[in-house]
Amino acid sequence: MTNLLRQARTSADQQVARFTGEGAYHGSTRKRVDPPADAPVAPPVDEFRPRTLERYAAEDRRAIDEFAAVFPNRYTVLESLPVPSQDEIQRDAVTFCWCPLDAAIREADPLTRTVLAAMAPHVVGDKRHVYIDSKIQHFEPGDVPVDSRHWHIDGTIVARDERARRLGHSLLHDLRARFEGPATPPRFLAYQSSTHCATVFATAPVALALPELIPDFDELDRRVRALAPPEVAQPPATIVGFDGLSLHRAVPAARAGWRLWIRCIETDREIVPDASMIACYGKVYRTAAG
16 A cells, blocks of 8 residues: 555654755645656546636736635644553554545554544544544654644645646645635544644634735745734644644644654545655654754
């Protein structure tokens, strides 16, 4: 299976990359590995249709307008589990990348399987697919779990095609379409095991003006930080729920140690990962000073 990685883990073997702030692998400006010519192409779905960008292309527009966005920030703590020991986290050998939930439960090692069993009852079940992502990473103080500390949302509508290039970008996130599309945004559950490197979530609605189409999260982050919304770090060993309009950000690790992170995604979009995607999932990102 290309969507799981089974390996023994030691802190000495932890993959480390230089922190650039450029973004996570998928949905970022980083060059992707081209899929094989015979790779299956997932059918388009309303949940990820770039309707705003389609309108720009049809009208042959160049300037990107702004719109009034309100992020509802539906962050909810759904369940608290026992905090695992560092040895328990390190011994869990299997991680996942866009793996169907049933297959992930079948293949998971004990700690991850326990979390997935607790997540399963919280799945709404109104989407076509339920996927699992997970990472087991060893952090040194200051390491970041992804290559960004920006406020962002998961499950953006991303276009990497000639329509984006005509507007001067290699990709564009269609923010307006995520807010105004006819389909419910993707839905997420997330678990993180430890206290030393927890995702931070905005906990109240955020209203601001934003470009309809953005090439990255730089401007979104700048405007959200200027508003300084109330925020909370996800508690250790909790399962939280949020959706594709919920702002959150990664923070640097406060101290050394292992962390298990698991995300469950409910979506209508079919995802077939390649080996380069799951290999990226285990890295930590370190500043030159770190």
